[in-house]
Amino acid sequence: MYRRLRVSNMFQMFQEASIRHTEELGMGKEKTLDKGILWIVTLQRCEIQRMPCYDETVHLKSWPGKTMHLFFPRYYQIEDIQGQTLIKASSLWMLADEESRKAVFPEEYGIHIEGTDCDCDIELPQRMPQLSGGQVSQITIPFSYIDLNRHVNHTRFFDLAQDYCLPEERNRTITQIQAEYSHEVSIEDALTLCHEHDDTGCSFEGSLNTIPCFRIRFTLDTSST
Numbered sequence: 001m002y003r004r005l006r007v008s009n010m011f012q013m014f015q016e017a018s019i020r021h022t023e024e025l026g027m028g029k030e031k032t033l034d035k036g037i038l039w040i041v042t043l044q045r046c047e048i049q050r051m052p053c054y055d056e057t058v059h060l061k062s063w064p065g066k067t068m069h070l071f072f073p074r075y076y077q078i079e080d081i082q083g084q085t086l087i088k089a090s091s092l093w094m095l096a097d098e099e100s101r102k103a104v105f106p107e108e109y110g111i112h113i114e115g116t117d118c119d120c121d122i123e124l125p126q127r128m129p130q131l132s133g134g135q136v137s138q139i140t141i142p143f144s145y146i147d148l149n150r151h152v153n154h155t156r157f158f159d160l161a162q163d164y165c166l167p168e169e170r171n172r173t174i175t176q177i178q179a180e181y182s183h184e185v186s187i188e189d190a191l192t193l194c195h196e197h198d199d200t201g202c203s204f205e206g207s208l209n210t211i212p213c214f215r216i217r218f219t220l221d222t223s224s225t
Contacts, residue, residue, distance in 0.1 A: 002171055003054040008158040011044070014076050014089060015155065017062040027111055036098040037109055038149050042071070045125035046089035046177040057081050065124075066115035070094050070103055073115065075122050088122045101184065128180045128215040131205040134196035137164060141189045151184040154214070161204040161216045164195050169202055169220060176219035183213040
């Protein structure tokens with residue numbers, strides 16, 4: 001609407017870059033999906049200097065960090081054609097069994113990604129606090145939200161969150177995004193969405209029967225109010 005890259009599309013780009021690079025490293029679907037193993041993102045963090053504009057050409061870089069027991073760190077950077085950094089982000093991924101939906105140890109399946117020593121200033125994401133209150137909305141998950149893992153793709157949670165931003169928040173510049181995913185959400189689930197709004201941004205928490213499923217925080221540029 002404002003001729004800027006949509007937040008959910010940005011995270012889709014990160015997701016596609018992760019998949020492509022993992023395949024290039026020899027750890028594609030033959031090692032995972034074809035054997036009933038899923039890649040699951042658990043935490044994400046993003047710092048934004050400026051969102052790419054409509055019809056702008058950008059470069060997206062992605063590289064893995066050193067594996068941390070069950071977790072695979074991955075980093076991202078979006079630059080304009082002059083090499084100026086627009087966005088930097090990080091995420092933590094893990095592997096889960098498709099049937100049990102429980103975490104698996106990568107070495108048991110011969111999955112290994114050689115991470116790089118990251119000398120950049122991109123911080124890894126951290127766990128997020130529970131919301132203490134706020135407005136509550138009830139949402140029934142539609143078919144269009146579901147991906148090949150048979151649950152809501154994490155990128156759709158950003159669309160959902162932005163749908164519940166206040167009108168005065170929608171055109172403000174997002175400077176930081178934090179996200180945490182703790183429980184999957186499936187088709188026709190009755191999701192309870194709690195949302196809080198303050199002078200510095202807005203926070204969202206989706207839950208099923210009081211079980212937290214995801215948390216998202218948009219920090220907004222206070223100078224754009």
